[in-house]
Amino acid sequence: MDPTKGVVTYGFHGMxxxxxxxxxxxxxxxxxxxxxxxxxxxxxxxxxxxxxxxAPRPDGITGRLVRVVRDMDAQRFSGGLRMPPHVxxxxxxxxxxxxQETYAETGCGVMKSLxxxxxxxxxxxxxxxxxxxxxxxxxxxxxxDRQFSWSGPDDERLLPEWFQSHRxxxxxxxxxxxxxxxxxxxxxxxxxxxxxxxxxxxxxxLLPWVGRDDALKMRAWPYxxxxxxxxxxxxxxxxxxxxxxxxxxxxxxxxxxxxxVAFANxxxxxxxxxxxxxxxxxxxxxxxxxxxxxxxxxxATRWPRLLGAIRxxxxxxx
Amino acid sequence: xxxxxxxxxxxxxxxxxxxxxHARVSGxxxxxxxxxxxxxxxxxxxxxxxxxRVSAMVGSIVALGETIGREVMIGRTQFVAVSAVxxxxxxxxxxxxxxxxxxxxxxxxxxxxxxxxxxxxxxxVAAGKILDxxxxxxxxxx
Amino acid sequence: xxxxxxxxxxxxxxxxxxxxxxxxxxxxxxxxxxxxGDFTECDKEETTVAMDYGEITLPTGEKLRLYGTPGxxxxxxxxxILAAGALGVVILIDNSRPDPLADLELYIDAFRALAxxxxxxxxxGHMESCPRPSLEAYAERLAALDVVVPxxxxxxxxxxxxxxxxxxxxQQIEATWAYDEVMGGVSAxxxxxxxx
Numbered sequence: 001m002d003p004t005k006g007v008v009t010y011g012f013h014g015m016x017x018x019x020x021x022x023x024x025x026x027x028x029x030x031x032x033x034x035x036x037x038x039x040x041x042x043x044x045x046x047x048x049x050x051x052x053x054x055a056p057r058p059d060g061i062t063g064r065l066v067r068v069v070r071d072m073d074a075q076r077f078s079g080g081l082r083m084p085p086h087v088x089x090x091x092x093x094x095x096x097x098x099x100q101e102t103y104a105e106t107g108c109g110v111m112k113s114l115x116x117x118x119x120x121x122x123x124x125x126x127x128x129x130x131x132x133x134x135x136x137x138x139x140x141x142x143x144x145d146r147q148f149s150w151s152g153p154d155d156e157r158l159l160p161e162w163f164q165s166h167r168x169x170x171x172x173x174x175x176x177x178x179x180x181x182x183x184x185x186x187x188x189x190x191x192x193x194x195x196x197x198x199x200x201x202x203x204x205x206l207l208p209w210v211g212r213d214d215a216l217k218m219r220a221w222p223y224x225x226x227x228x229x230x231x232x233x234x235x236x237x238x239x240x241x242x243x244x245x246x247x248x249x250x251x252x253x254x255x256x257x258x259x260x261v262a263f264a265n266x267x268x269x270x271x272x273x274x275x276x277x278x279x280x281x282x283x284x285x286x287x288x289x290x291x292x293x294x295x296x297x298x299x300a301t302r303w304p305r306l307l308g309a310i311r312x313x314x315x316x317x318x
Numbered sequence: 319x320x321x322x323x324x325x326x327x328x329x330x331x332x333x334x335x336x337x338x339x340h341a342r343v344s345g346x347x348x349x350x351x352x353x354x355x356x357x358x359x360x361x362x363x364x365x366x367x368x369x370x371r372v373s374a375m376v377g378s379i380v381a382l383g384e385t386i387g388r389e390v391m392i393g394r395t396q397f398v399a400v401s402a403v404x405x406x407x408x409x410x411x412x413x414x415x416x417x418x419x420x421x422x423x424x425x426x427x428x429x430x431x432x433x434x435x436x437x438x439x440x441x442x443v444a445a446g447k448i449l450d451x452x453x454x455x456x457x458x459x460x
Numbered sequence: 461x462x463x464x465x466x467x468x469x470x471x472x473x474x475x476x477x478x479x480x481x482x483x484x485x486x487x488x489x490x491x492x493x494x495x496x497g498d499f500t501e502c503d504k505e506e507t508t509v510a511m512d513y514g515e516i517t518l519p520t521g522e523k524l525r526l527y528g529t530p531g532x533x534x535x536x537x538x539x540x541i542l543a544a545g546a547l548g549v550v551i552l553i554d555n556s557r558p559d560p561l562a563d564l565e566l567y568i569d570a571f572r573a574l575a576x577x578x579x580x581x582x583x584x585g586h587m588e589s590c591p592r593p594s595l596e597a598y599a600e601r602l603a604a605l606d607v608v609v610p611x612x613x614x615x616x617x618x619x620x621x622x623x624x625x626x627x628x629x630x631q632q633i634e635a636t637w638a639y640d641e642v643m644g645g646v647s648a649x650x651x652x653x654x655x656x
Binding site (some may be wrong): 376379416 | 492494495497509510530534537625650
């Protein structure tokens with residue numbers, strides 16, 4: 001939703017004019033049943049873009065894409081619209097969009113505020129705090145030592161759940177005074193907490209203090225990459241090769257940008273990745289190149305074939 | 319057996335053999351006795367070579383020589399020789415009940431190779447006898 | 461250029477270099493083992509004193525040669541000899557040794573050129589029985605050395621672990637190669653010349 005106007009904008013890409021007219025008229029007819037007013041705008045400016053599945057992937061469009069599929073027998077599917085259009089499908093598409101946008105404005109507000117608070121707390125190395133959820137379960141945080149412990153039974157498996165949207169609103173961060181029976185709890189490094197918080201924050205984009213165009217640089221190997229996202233190892237190896245922003249990183253690792261954002265958030269919060277100073281971007285690699293006097297035994301043009309052959313021999317899929 | 323547990327009298331006897339070789343053969347400028355895993359046991363070296371490093375290399379090269387001997391199916395390797403512009407070095411295992419020691423003899427380039435081979439062999443056999451006697455005593459006392 | 465393809469397995473005595481090569485080599489590894497004379501360092505009966513060697517035939521008919529280094533620092537003279545022209549190095553660390561982080565520093569320093577070029581991976585063994593130092597401590601020690609290389613738990617006896625390390629190593633080599641292509645630089649790999 002356009003937060004300044006409360007209007008959902010939509011547009012069309014690659015579809016026949018007759019279909020555009022048909023869809024627009026249907027949307028206008030159901031507009032009173034939608035949770036927000038709607039307005040048709042050029043595809044480039046729209047928040048929701050209906051596009052022909054067979055058409056070339058649209059460039060320069062930043063809105064959410066809704067694929068149009070011409071199949072009478074097709075089932076309703078997420079992110080798509082069957083043609084000819086069903087009123088219920090259109091209602092669902094707009095309702096889901098508004099719901100997600102609303103979360104982005106409110107749920108993300110909570111998430112961003114929590115991430116900022118925890119980040120600042122650990123940056124300052126402050127006094128112990130408790131992060132408690134609505135059921136009273138909690139994490140004890142020790143910022144000065146960059147550690148945490150569970151207030152109840154240890155359960156690492158719960159960490160991925162901790163920052164999910166349904167728990168987020170109930171989380172409360174408060175100062176914590178150690179009681180005698182809680183002083184001997186097993187402490188561990190804070191990184192797994194930050195890693196999962198960073199992954200969860202991906203729904204709300206990059207961390208608030210990181211820009212989409214900011215180049216990121218790897219400082220230490222993200223040994224938690226095995227805990228997600230799926231392409232984390234590829235992302236780590238790509239970022240280790242050179243500092244780059246998340247969009248370039250996603251391209252280099254051949255993963256969706258959302259995964260690159262999740263990885264960047266998690267690795268930034270843990271300190272594995274830091275924003276690169278612009279002059280660092282290319283200078284450091286020059287040092288590595290000059291260290292070896294031998295340019296190597298293999299002609300560089302052979303690399304793709306050779307690496308493929310080695311992978312094949314080892315039974316590794318690229 | 320640990321080198322750190324070799325008794326001083328054993329090391330002294332081995333030292334005598336190493337020094338004897340160095341003294342009696344004209345042109346020999348160094349002799350190193352090392353464990354097969356590259357630790358120095360005894361050494362006399364006239365030039366700037368580091369006997370600790372040389373000991374490790376003697377262990378490696380004797381092992382490599384024996385490995386290549388097996389690989390090309392020419393039987394047990396008797397010695398390894400390195401001939402250089404400024405001299406030569408002969409390396410061989412000390413024949414004993416257990417393969418624990420190797421010996422390396424460094425000589426000037428004009429040294430007679432036959433004599434060097436013979437004398438290094440004598441030293442290796444003598445060191446092997448000393449080692450075997452010690453191993454025998456060690457076994458009896460155990 | 462000869463075009464020899466080789467990978468190196470380095471690390472402390474008893475860390476599993478020979479075992480790792482045995483796990484993936486298609487030939488029985490050629491070894492140069494001698495009686496271990498120092499049980500204070502490791503209680504193995506035998507130790508590699510020159511190198512281990514294994515090989516894998518690629519679909520192209522070429523051989524990928526696998527070399528294992530002798531672990532003790534006194535055999536350091538062998539490391540640059542074996543590393544000359546290597547595609548990359550797998551450094552195996554044994555977490556049950558007295559000071560694994562010191563071992564890490566020793567081998568990173570020895571293979572620094574390859575580490576800087578993104579052609580090194582660190583596998584840490586015996587983490588289940590000896591969880592300290594943690595992976596976090598390894599990552600931090602590497603960061604302090606201004607080196608970023610992957611570090612992961614690995615059991616050299618497991619074929620899947622060895623292949624898993626090589627998978628990440630190859631990804632790194634590929635990513636660095638792609639970067640060097642863009643930058644018009646030299647090949648990232650095989651950087652360690654015989655004289656380095």
